[in-house]
Amino acid sequence: MVEYHIAVKCDYHPYQLSLEISNPSASPDGAIRAVKRVTGSIADDELPLPKHHFIRLVKLCVDFGFFEFAGEEYQQISGLAMGSPLSPVLACLFMETLERDHYRDINSRHSTWLPYVDDVLVIVLRKSCLHHTPTRLNSVHEKIQFTVEEEVDQELPFLETLIHRE
Secondary structure, eight states, rough: OEEEEEEEOOOHHHHHEEEEESSOOOOHHHHHHHHHHHHHTTTTSSSSOOOOHHHHHHHHHHHOEEEEETEEEEEOSSSSOTTOTTTHHHHHHHHHHHIIIIIIISOTTTTTTETTEEEEEEEEEEEEGGHHHHHHTTTTTEEEEEEEEEOOOEEEEETTEEEEEE
């Protein structure tokens, strides 16, 4: 195992946001909206079938929310079906949509937002920028909540690395 140490020479303050999702995944309706948004910029001839058919097939897969666990079959009541190969892709599209439409604007425009799965590294100019940020981020979607880990002694662990601000 390797732990990397990154030295950052700047006056910016890094902090980590950890994403806590009270629902196992993105909302199916939100995921379908995200797919429509992404496919909206793709020409029909670049997809294996017309867009409206593609979206209908994705919706059919999402609406069929059944999965098997320990030999028993279950229906996913909320969120996307666990174990479906489509669910992680749709969850990422959903989160990218929330990031683009809401989360990036909540931080100041002088900040950097670097997401990776369920963690986000945010670098802000002043520590005072952090005061209301968690409350504002948590108000975007009721089932998606953030926790904050701020730097201590100018260091912040993030994704098996240690970021050091000089």
